[in-house]
Structures are given as structure tokens and as C-alpha cells.
Amino acid sequence: MNQYQEIKQGEKGAWLSIGAYIVLSVIKLAAGYVFASAALVADGYNNLTDIIASTAVLIGLRISQKPPDEDHPYGHFRAETIAALVASFIMATVGIQVLISAANSLFATEHEAPGMLSAWVALASAVCMAGVYMYNRRLAQRINNQALMAAAKDNLSDALVSVGAAVGIFGSQLGLPWLDPVAALAVGFIICKTAWEIFYSSTHALTDGFNEKELNSLRGTIERTQGVRFIKDIKARVHGSNVLLDVVVMVDPQLSLVESHRISDEIEKRMERKHNIMSVHVHVEPLVPEEASKIAGN
Template identity: 35%
Template sequence: MDNQNEERFKQGEFAAWVGIIGNLVLAIIKGVVGFISNSRALIADAVHSASDVAGSFAVLLGLRAAKLPPDRDHPYGHGKAESIAAIIVAVLLFIVGLEIGYSSVESFFHPIEAPKIWAVYAVVFSIIAKELMFQYKYRLGKRIKSDAVITNAYEHRSDVYSSIAALIGIGAAVLGGKLGIDWLEYGDPIAGLAVSLLVLRIAWKLGAESIHNTMDHVLHEEDTVEMKEIVESVEGVMNLDEFFAREHGYYVIIDIKIAVDPEISVQRGHDIGKEVKRRLIEQSLVRDVFVHINPYNEEKDGEST
């Protein structure tokens, strides 16, 4: 593995550990304070943070699997392990959203009591901490091109949204308790329900995107312009007959067919193909290139075999 990829995985793994430790601390704080202050919304938010711990572990395992070099059974490498980890995170998030929603709805059928003011302080602390974690992981994920890290970042952002909803609900419930307005006390379980809907929406969106990335989709036309120009600039390439660049996790695998002068030697055609591959791999995104050589035929320009 080259130094650039090694550094990429080190940064990704460090981010995963930041998520594991940070979420564990927040889950404990919110869980304890939620129990003491009698806040269902804060307890639901604590469960959300606890699920993020599992999500960060999934990201860590995905990064380590993606780090493995190609082998006989996986000649294209293990880059998709990150996307699979992202799907696992999304599924965990979806299950947590359902559980939070169920718990919140159930609370409407039992006597309710306004939470204590400590719940407000805990949720404000959570909002600040989770937004900082989101900004760090999102920027890192974009820089190292990791679906798993970006998905994990949005887990933190979903926690921010859920904590804001919890803050509104808890604040309303606390105010209702102090002013003797009974219906405001239901702001706490209503906030828990809002949290669950936000979590479900984010889980669905992230899961759909991660599944799309595992389906061998090719890069869009506008994303391959520079790569095609590189191929066409190689001496001896008379036509680019076919070009498919597909994402394989954080890197790209390219399959192309190029046309060369039919009168040149096999060795010369082979050398042209090697030069095309070398120049494309110089791009940081490209891991491997499979080049098929066609004889150029002006009358059938663009047709390939």
C-alpha cells in the first residue's frame, strides 16, 4: 500500500475512534441525566448516540477491510467494504429510529411528568459536541473520499437535529411544569417522536445512497472528461471506442477500448495500452485500468469488438 493510502486509512480510523469515544461519552451523559431528570426525549437521544457507537465500529471495520490488498478472490480490491459498512450504519440508524418512535408514542398512554432543567443543559452540550464531530468527519470524508466516514458524519448531524427537537420538546415540557400548563408537558414525548422521524429520514437517504454506490454504477459523463482527454492524448491512440469508469469504494476501476493503427506490431499496441494505463493510474482516484486494443477502421469509427 502506498503512503497516500496508508495516511488515508490512518485518518479514517482515527475519525472512527473519535466517533466511538465521543458517542459513548454523550450516550452515558444523556442517558444518566435523562433518567434523573425524567426526560423521555433525552433518553431517546441517548439511545440515538449509543447507536452511533455501533455505527462508528462498523465504519472502523469497513475501513480495515477496504485496506486489504487485492487477492485471487477479490482482484479489484476490497474498496466496497466501506460502502457495505455505510449500509450497516444506515440499517442500525433505521432500527433506532423505529425504537425511539415506538417509545415516544407509548408514553402518551401513561401518566406524564415534566422533566427537570438538567435535561436542557445536557441536550445543549450534546448539540455543540455533535455538530463539531459532524464538521470534522464530513470534511475528512470528502477529503479522503470515504462513503463510510461521510455516512457516519451524517449520523452526527442527525443527532444534532434530534437534539434540537429534543431541546424544543424538553423546554416546552419544563415550561409547562413550572407554569402549570399540563398540555405543554407532552412536548417531551412529542419531541421524541420528531426525533424518530428525523432519524428514519436520514437513515433512508444514507442507505439508498450507499446501496447505489455498491451497484457498480459508472461515473457520470462530466466526471470522466479529464480521464478521456488523458487517453486521447497518448501517442498512438487513434480513437477511444469505449470508456467505463466505475467507483469501487473510494477508488475507481476503468475498462476501456482504444483503437490503434492496425499495421503496427502487437508489441507496439501493447506498449500504447500500458502507457494509457500508466497515465490514468497517475490520477489518485484510479486504482486499475483494463485496456482492450482494437484495430482502427475509419469507416467503422467508434465501433468496437
């Protein structure tokens, strides 16, 4: 299965999330207003944003399947990252609105205890979203898709949000009605936290940031390649769910062009086999005495 087919597989997870969020948001908002649960209403609005966020991920997956062209020689894979960035803004906006609404409810003079049925709605929703999370996580791991993995993490946070809403509702039934708006506040904070995490990872990737530990792991694999004497430079960046790697290696100056090319091919094969990196640019240079003395001095 090539990378475009893998992205196509990822659409299944996005569609599953959209369908689940549509059904759950309607049920939660209806039950929240009928049974006067601020936490369940907040959870319902959270799922509304998740519909938009999952749709953005789906659009990103669709665009990223477009083949390379004159304007995009590396393909359109970063559409996934841009879609996740847009989704983070949408989630943050609604999260702030939920926090404001919950704060107003918390400081109200009277608190109405929500109906018990709303708590069972929240728990059923948590079970449903846990199932969606497990499906999307397994699919994302199988096809190595970061956008779908981000959606899976959002599914998990939604399951936890629903559990928190249920706890608040059960607490209000025990004579602590203020627990419901407090749970709504917790929902708002979780929405904002998830939005920040998606925003940070997206902007880090779009500005060509790369995990230093992962880069050191790539360096170690290249250094253990037979014929590589020294790594002069190594750079990596994330392109959607792919990694683009550029490395300059120094080899014995007595090697022929064919032998140097063999080392380059071996590095590419090891990167694909061990790290699932398909796009590797290797530049080979001779390790001349001047360079060797500099290395020894360092």
C-alpha cells in the same frame, strides 16, 4: 501517502466518534430518565446505535487494509461499504423503536414536563457532535474516504437531533409538555432517514451502480486526451473508496503499438491526476472505416 495509509488515517475519525458516542449516550440516557425527557432518552438510544455503527465502520476500515490475495484480486476495499450497510440496518431498527416509544408517550393521558437541565445536556451534546463532524469531514476530504464521510454525515445528523431534543424540552417548560414526545418522534424520523440514505448509497455501490454525471465527467476527460478519436465503451464502479474504470477507446488505425500504448498511459495519468482514480483499464482499438461511418451516422 498510499491508499492503505489513508485508510489507516481514517481510523482516527472512527475512534473519535466511538469515544464521543459512549460518553454522550451514558450522559443522555441518565439525564433523560432522571429528568423525564423522552426526547433526550431517544437521543441517547440514537447515540447507542451510533456506537455500533461507528464500530462497524472501524471494522470495515480494518478489513479494507488487507492487501489483495487469490480470492480478492482487487483488494478488500468493499468491506467499508458492507460495514456501512450493516450499520444502516442497526440504525433503522432502533429508529423504529424510538418512533413507537415516542408515539406511545405522545398519546398518553398525562405528560410530565422534563427538567430544564436535560435541555442544556442536549445543547452541550450538539456542540460536541458538531466538533466531531467538522473533524471527520475534513479528514474524510483529505484522504478521500467515503466510509468516513458517511460517518461524518451521521455526526451532523446527531448534532441536529440534539438541537431538536433541546427545542422540545424548552417547549415543554413553556407549558407545552407534548413538545417533548413530538421532538422524540422527530429524532426517530431522523434516525430512520439517515439509515435509509446509508442503505441506499451502500446498496447502490454494491450493485455496481455509478453516478451518471460523474461518469460523463470521466468521459469528457478521456475524450480530450490527444489521440483519442472516439470512446466505444466506458464503465465505472465503486470499490470501497476507490473507483474502478474500464474504457475502450478508438484511435487512428495507422498508429504504431508504441503510440497507442502512449495514449493509454496518458489516459491513466489524467484519471489519476484529475479524478484520483488509480485503477484504470484501457483497451485500444483501431477506428476502421466501417466504425467511422457508423459514428458519423449516429
